[in-house]
Amino acid sequence: MKSGRKKQPHLFVALGVLMMLVGAYAMISCVIGGRLSSGASLPLPFGFTTVAVGAMLLTRTPIAVFFLFVYAVTILILGIIHDGLMSPLNVIWLVLLGLCLPLAKHAKK
Numbered sequence: 001m002k003s004g005r006k007k008q009p010h011l012f013v014a015l016g017v018l019m020m021l022v023g024a025y026a027m028i029s030c031v032i033g034g035r036l037s038s039g040a041s042l043p044l045p046f047g048f049t050t051v052a053v054g055a056m057l058l059t060r061t062p063i064a065v066f067f068l069f070v071y072a073v074t075i076l077i078l079g080i081i082h083d084g085l086m087s088p089l090n091v092i093w094l095v096l097l098g099l100c101l102p103l104a105k106h107a108k109k
Contacts, residue, residue, distance in 0.1 A: 009106040012060050015099065019054025022108075023047040062107045065100055072096035 012107035026047030030036060053071045056064035083089060 009060070009103075009104060011099070011106070012057050015103075016054045016057035020051050020056065023052075023054060026050065058101070060106070060108045062104065062109070065103045066106050068096060068103065069100045072100070100105030 014091055019063065024047065026043040030041055030044040030047070033040065053064070053067050058064075072093050076090060076097070079087055079090050079093060
């Protein structure tokens with residue numbers, strides 16, 4: 001007997017919660033650091049954006065997947081400009097880009 005309730009894909013929940021935790025860590029690390037220069041306080045807006053995109057992923061909507069795509073492309077471009085093409089951190093953003101297609105297939109319409 002099947003229930004009428006659809007199972008929530010675990011990929012949305014896992015990625016959303018992980019992004020929220022990483023973003024919160026970035027914001028808290030800036031706040032605890034005390035008075036910061038403009039370069040040292042850069043994780044604050046990145047952390048806020050990461051938390052916002054992670055929270056949107058929990059809604060499982062196509063717009064959340066779109067914002068994840070825009071977020072990953074933007075951070076990838078900034079990573080290539082700042083750290084270079086061969087930076088190991090760019091792999092994270094490429095993985096996020098690769099996850100956009102499976103997430104789009106399971107998004108609520």
